[in-house]
Amino acid sequence: MRYTSTRREIACGFREVIASGLAPGGGLYLPHHWPRLDAEALARLATRTYVEALMTVGALFSAEDCDAELWRRVAEGAVRAFRHPAVAPLAEFGPRQWLLELFHGPTLSFKDYGLQPLGRLLDELATAEGRPLFILGATSGDTGSAGIAAFRGRANARIIILHPAGRVSEVQRRQMTTETAENVLNIAIEGSFDDCQRLAKELLAERAAANRETVLSVNSINWGRLLFQTAYHVFIAARLSRHGRRLALAIPSGNFGNALAAIIAARIGAPIAHLIVASNANDALARVLATGVLEAQEPRTTLSPAMDIQVPSNLERLLFMATGADAAATAECMTGLRERGRLALPADWRERLPLTIEAHAISDEETLATMRETYRRTDRIVDPHTAVALAAAGRSGIADEHELVVVSTAHPAKFPDAVRKAIGIAPPVPAPFADLFAREERCARCAPDLAAVRHLIDCSSPAQ
Numbered sequence: 383m384r385y386t387s388t389r390r391e392i393a394c395g396f397r398e399v400i401a402s403g404l405a406p407g408g409g410l411y412l413p414h415h416w417p418r419l420d421a422e423a424l425a426r427l428a429t430r431t432y433v434e435a436l437m438t439v440g441a442l443f444s445a446e447d448c449d450a451e452l453w454r455r456v457a458e459g460a461v462r463a464f465r466h467p468a469v470a471p472l473a474e475f476g477p478r479q480w481l482l483e484l485f486h487g488p489t490l491s492f493k494d495y496g497l498q499p500l501g502r503l504l505d506e507l508a509t510a511e512g513r514p515l516f517i518l519g520a521t522s523g524d525t526g527s528a529g530i531a532a533f534r535g536r537a538n539a540r541i542i543i544l545h546p547a548g549r550v551s552e553v554q555r556r557q558m559t560t561e562t563a564e565n566v567l568n569i570a571i572e573g574s575f576d577d578c579q580r581l582a583k584e585l586l587a588e589r590a591a592a593n594r595e596t597v598l599s600v601n602s603i604n605w606g607r608l609l610f611q612t613a614y615h616v617f618i619a620a621r622l623s624r625h626g627r628r629l630a631l632a633i634p635s636g637n638f639g640n641a642l643a644a645i646i647a648a649r650i651g652a653p654i655a656h657l658i659v660a661s662n663a664n665d666a667l668a669r670v671l672a673t674g675v676l677e678a679q680e681p682r683t684t685l686s687p688a689m690d691i692q693v694p695s696n697l698e699r700l701l702f703m704a705t706g707a708d709a710a711a712t713a714e715c716m717t718g719l720r721e722r723g724r725l726a727l728p729a730d731w732r733e734r735l736p737l738t739i740e741a742h743a744i745s746d747e748e749t750l751a752t753m754r755e756t757y758r759r760t761d762r763i764v765d766p767h768t769a770v771a772l773a774a775a776g777r778s779g780i781a782d783e784h785e786l787v788v789v790s791t792a793h794p795a796k797f798p799d800a801v802r803k804a805i806g807i808a809p810p811v812p813a814p815f816a817d818l819f820a821r822e823e824r825c826a827r828c829a830p831d832l833a834a835v836r837h838l839i840d841c842s843s844p845a846q
């Protein structure tokens with residue numbers, strides 16, 4: 383299996399792709415050709431466990447680069463971190479309507495489903511190659527804690543997470559800063575999320591140039607995260623297609639990783655017919671999917687902060703697929719976006735995709751009303767991101783022939799303020815959170831200055 387870049391024709395192997403962030407030339411990695419999940423494999427997965435789904439998808443996208451035993455260790459290790467025996471269970475909430483619960487991982491958001499297997503895979507490869515891992519991420523929300531949970535305590539890895547001081551929620555901050563593993567360093571940057579991202583980018587570049595270790599970011603463009611997210615879409619599509627109906631998915635979207643993984647699952651043969659992409663008031667994604675044109679605007683703060691994004695990073699991969707794998711055209715569009723803040727999909731983009739797509743933007747008022755209505759009707763407390771997807775599904779014109787799956791990306795306990803605002807009570811607190819507010823916090827604090835952050839990282843290295 384060879385991989386190419388969205389901006390330039392190249393040929394890389396799986397191990398190289400998994401251990402790097404951006405492709406050479408600044409593009410994103412995608413497979414040269416799509417592997418195929420045949421009907422027999424799908425039928426088999428319909429009755430198998432999540433471990434089997436992870437192994438199958440991993441093997442499909444790595445071919446000769448990783449053996450089955452490696453995938454078994456990665457998959458079995460990863461699922462042990464989840465608190466539900468089905469890992470990604472489907473809860474029925476209406477006739478032919480399902481909620482896909484992706485919040486049973488250690489940090490209670492769907493980010494665990496990509497990062498837990500990725501952490502194990504990278505650890506396996508780093509150990510085999512005798513090369514340490516240096517993981518760095520900037521976070522404004524759930525990625526930081528999910529990254530920490532995936533790499534904590536791994537002898538071969540260090541993980542450093544930058545977050546903007548005072549600008550993440552208390553739950554989100556505590557999920558990161560109450561970590562006790564020695565190989566984890568949290569730094570609160572006295573600045574904005576953009577400062578954190580800029581510093582992370584600069585630090586990653588200089589660490590990579592030193593060439594002493596494998597240097598990686600855990601942000602949404604990482605191919606490994608997408609790969610493992612494809613596994614749950616394949617897993618549920620295999621299960622639900624037994625009913626013989628067409629499948630529609632509603633997905634709350636920010637950087638478009640989760641939704642793109644659904645498109646990839648459909649591309650390789652999972653029977654997913656329709657995608658409902660749900661945005662909050664930051665509606666750039668909804669608009670580009672409705673009109674074919676993206677115009678970046680200033681991000682707004684909403685009740686679903688993980689989706690407060692104006693330029694979704696994985697849109698570049700959709701663009702590449704929509705141009706029929708034309709790297710030159712994709713590169714040109716991305717330059718246009720950088721220089722003019724505007725991007726247009728090719729006129730026939732819909733025909734190039736393996737499923738139909740619609741998109742809706744949902745306001746905070748609608749989000750709260752949906753949380754309230756869902757609670758009244760089903761006794762179920764949903765988080766604001768899940769509510770955005772439920773509201774979008776409600777607006778959708780799909781007819782009754784579909785089996786509808788609404789993807790639930792976070793446990794409501796992560797967003798207690800929004801839940802209280804919607805239904806007047808606090809969400810129940812699951813086990814990993816039980817003593818979150820009693821645990822001691824450990825976090826460095828630093829000015830948004832490259833030299834200062836570098837110094838902090840060097841001084842706190844556990845190995846020296």
Ligand SMILES: *Cc1c(COP(=O)(O)O)cnc(C)c1O
Nearest residue numbers: 635636637638639640688791792
């Ligand atoms: C990250 C996140 C999203 C957005 O997912 P993308 O893959 O970036 O589109 C949605 N909901 C929650 C709870 C998240 O943490």
